[in-house]
Amino acid sequence: MTISFEPTEEQRLMRDTVAQFGAEKLRPRLRETEAARDLAADLRSGLAELGIGALWTPEAHGGAGTSVRTAVLIEEELGFSDAGAAFALPGPNTLAHALVELGDEAQQTKHFAPFAQDPSRVGAVAFSEGRGLARPGFAATAKREGASWILEGEKKFVLNAGRAGTYVVFAQTDEAKGWNGIGAFVVDAAAKGFSVVRRHQTVGLDAAAFGDVKLEGVRVEESDRLAGGDDFDAALRRFFARQSLQVAARAVGVARAGYELARAYADERKAFGKPIAHFQAIAFLIADRLMDVDGARGLVWRAAWTLDGAGSDHWKKKHKGDTELLLRCAESVAEATEVAVRCGDDCIQVHGGAGFVRDFIAEKLFRDAKQMALCTSSATTSDQLFAALALGAPLDPAIVLPVPEIQPVFI
Amino acid sequence: MEFELSKKQQELRDNLNQLGRFVIRPMSLQMDREHQVPATFLQQFVSMANSMRSDDDLAAAFGEGKKEPPSLDKPSFTNRTSLIGAEELAWADASVLLCLPGPGLGGPPIRATGTAEQKQKYFGMIHDADKRGELAWGAYGLTEPSAGSDVSGIQSTCRKDGKHWVINGRKCYITNGARALWVVIFASVDLNKGRAGHRAFVVEKGTTGFSVGKIEDKLGLRASETAELVLEDCRVPEENLLGGEDAYLTKSTGFQTAMKTFDATRPLVASMALGIGRAAYEHARDAVKDRYMIGRPIARYHALVERLAKMHRRLEAARMLTYRAAYMADVGQPNAKEASMSKAAAAQAAVKACVEAIEICGAEGTISKEDALLEKWFRDIKVYDIFEGTGQVQRVVISKRIFSDLKSF
Structure with missing residues (x-):
């Protein structure tokens, strides 16, 4: 093996297909997409058909089975055509990265499944909050109640807030431990006590929905807490x-x-x-x-x-x-x-x-x-x-x- | 899309790194003061390179002159491997790299456009000298007082006189120019013809009318010899015309010889700049490390580490451009634009890295001592944005090519 800058034939083919879709469909309608603050239904389904939403999903869980190198070639084409559309894509999005890195095999199987069944489904990760606190850690909390966790608080600047069917929510599990006392929880958008409180008007990428979500006594089972392996x-x-x-x-x-x-x-x-x-x-x-x-x-x-x-x-x-x-x-x-x-x-x-x-x-x-x-x-x-x-x-x-x-x- | 170094490349890098760290760097300042690299060191270096000759890629990194003549016209090592070797040596001391015996920058034009006899003769001269245990260099004489980056503006002339060519002119800033056994010299048959009039010759040391002018006193790379060459009715045999007379009847002109050389050498120069830039980065990083690690990384260090990270990623981005240019050369793709991009970006990133490193280290960064060579690298690096085409000329090359498909060009 040595240094090479040549994509494989297959990579080129996939990249060119997406580039063509971008040039014919996304770029000419980029103003329309931005004004509508969303992808039109035909673009949404066209992108889902290309399988782009599952680009970062592991093959075992319904992903395209492409390498990360192939994925970045395709992502570049999306960014080139219309970055707003790229961020508004259906699919697990950031949720995929969270499940891959923080979830175990069973959790991945369970939570990727709805995305494989419905390519228009959207995922999101609720990490950020407003200003920092006097203590290190999140303001949003997760408190144990028997075999479950109860989530309280507000999370901000969430990509796909309002569109997502599944969220990974970060919250403080132990206030005394600062950043060592946080946890990640899979929350269904339909869960009781979960709501989307606003959508922000952003300087760019406005076709994607950036918003805030509220957690009022949302119950999450221990099995839906993503432990991140040993570390x-x-x-x-x-x-x-x-x-x-x-x-x-x-x-x-x-x-x-x-x-x-x-x-x-x-x-x-x-x-x-x-x-x-x-x-x-x-x-x-x-x-x-x-x-x-x-x-x-x-x-x-x-x-x-x-x-x-x-x-x-x-x-x-x-x-x-x-x-x-x-x-x-x-x-x-x-x-x-x-x-x-x-x-x-x-x-x-x-x-x-x-x-x-x-x-x-x-x-x-x-x-x-x-x-x-x-x-x-x-x-x-x-x-x-x-x-x-x-x-x-x-x-x-x-x-x-x-x-x-x-x-x-x-x- | 692969980025792993081959085993040979890793060995080359690691061996040169050890040599640089323990042998070259400790004598770096002294060489800088004395304006020379000790001949004994160069001899040791050459014999070490020869002992490793079984490993093609490795031996080749020490100069083509050290290789057997049968493979002279085609280097058996890749551009990518050369880059890795060049970066490592420049990391140790860029002057040493420039002083290494071998054809130097005179190699690529002979390889690109020389006839079989010419390749045999001139690479052979260096090879034979090496066998006798002598140090031998080739050199490349293009630049003139009034023609630097604008190669087409050379004023040296040549005219045919029987079986000889008579050359007149002055060449300046020629690396190893005084000690070289031969120099590839560019001159014009007709100054009105511009590029089409260019001819390239191999002029041997001792030729009547060929002499050395002054040896330059420079800002950096002081251990490297930079000479002025004077040609006064210098008579060279007609067989010294590079590529032979017929070559100039077709489209392969002297100007193209000069340009072809750059496609291979610009990424090489870029990787040398990266070696110096990396050295400066590492120096600054280690200086910051001690203080950052005290356990209370005060605000100044948060700002400093951001500068460090930025320095590093600019160097790395330039490295990617450099590897790409070399990769393209290796697989035979035209790379003039990419070669210029690598050179422009690497020189810029490395100059910036040296300036930033000095600022990060404070007064300590400007002090000259054996274990702190930062001020030397700061002096050495500047010329990397100048020689082999200034940063501005690289941008002329790049922009001409990126606009070439547009309608107004």
Whole structure:
């Protein structure tokens, strides 16, 4: 084995199929999708037919059985076509990452099943809260009552709030233990005491629903508590790593869209008698953005390759723990989201005044990119995680995870 | 889409890392002050490389001149493997890498456009010298006082005179130019013809009319020899015209020879920059580590570690671009744009890393001592955004290619 940048024939085929769907269906209707604040029914079913919703679901539980490398190729195309649509996709979404990393086999079997039966079903993870508390940990609580847990409190910034049929809800199980006293619980949207209290109007990705949910005495059985194997903290970090990588791949797509649109506009727009692409101030700017896009993509690919290998015996023999996996995902998401925002920004700049009006896509890319940068472990948090790993420092959740007391994010 | 290094690549990296850590770095400052790498070290290095010759990839990393002539026209190691070796040596000391005996930058143009006889002769000269236990170099003479990145603007001239060519002109900033057994020299048959007039010659040391001007005193890479070369009615035999006369009747011109060279060397230079950048990053990381680990990571260190992480990921992103350019070269895909992207991004990330590392270390970062080479790397790195085409020229190459399919171009 050695370094290679060539996708397999199968990967190319899948990527191209999604790219075509994106170019024909998603991109032409991106304004419609945004205005409706949802995917139209035909787009929803078209995407479900392509099986994209189950991209991150394990094959044993109804997933497509594609590698993470294939998944990131497809995610990039979705981000490139319409990032808003990508985040509004039906399927388990973030819930898949939570079940994979935090759930045991029986829990995965049980909770992935409804998604296999109904591809239009949606999943969500309720992690974030408003401002942090005086003590470390969540305000939402889970208290034992016999063989069950009773959940109380409010969770914020939940992707797919209101659309999801299944949620994984994070809550404090032991207030005295801070971030070591938290738990994750699978909650059905129909559960008594569970409600969606609002949907936010967001700067970007508004086709996806970001909202808050309320828990008023929601009862969850012990068997639906996701224990994260032997090490809940480590599993939680891997959950964020996976989720970050998915966002990073989409961010590369948005960045590439910014680059492509800027490039095309620079050829059309004339100033001082020639297309502005002939001025080095513009040409170099666009060249720099291509370097950004391709560099970030390289990091995403390498992280995906790492994640693909992470389960194998070869990997376990070679690596102790998750360090490399976490490093690769952290650097990917930090770089990709930063690059996406820069590409969106420069795409507007190249368009000049035209970039500021909604006749052109530039302004939407900028908004989507900024939103995306807060849709997962942000660059700030990811850089802290990277550094803590590189320095061999303790992985304090309050520093290396996007917990509310540091920086609430959309999950 | 694979990113695992082969076993050979890992061995190469690890061996060079050990050598760099325990042998090269401890003498790095002294070499910098004395403007040279000790010949005894280079000889040891060469014999060590020769002893590993059974391992093709490994031996090749120490310079093609050390290989048997039959495989001269086709390097048996991949661009990817060369990058890994180059990065590791540059991590130790970039000047040492530039001083290694072998054809140097003169190798790629001969390999790309030389005739079989020329390859045999010039790679053979270095190989034979090596057999005799002598150190031998080749060099690449393109840059002139008035033509750096704009290669088409060279003013050196050549004219045919019987069985000889007569070359006149000055070349500057030539690595190993004074000590080289031969130098690939570019000159023009007709200054009005621009690129089409370019011819490439191999000029041997000692040729009448060929002399060394001044040896440059530089900001960094001070142990590396950078020479000015003077050609005054320099007469070279007609068989020294690279590729032979016929080659210039078809489209393979001297200018293309220069450009082909860059497609292979730019990623190599990029990986050297990454080696220096990584060295600076690691230095800063270790400096921060002591303080961060005291157990009360004060606010300054939260800000610092973010800078560290950013430095690192920029270097890594550039590394991906560099690996890609080398991969494309290895599988025979045109990579001019990607080679320039890797060079531009790596140089930028590495210069930034060195600047940031000094800032992170504070006053300590500017002090010159054997165990703290940061100030040296800071001086060494700057030229990586200049030689093999400045960052700006890379962007000219990139933007020309990314706009080439648009209607106004």
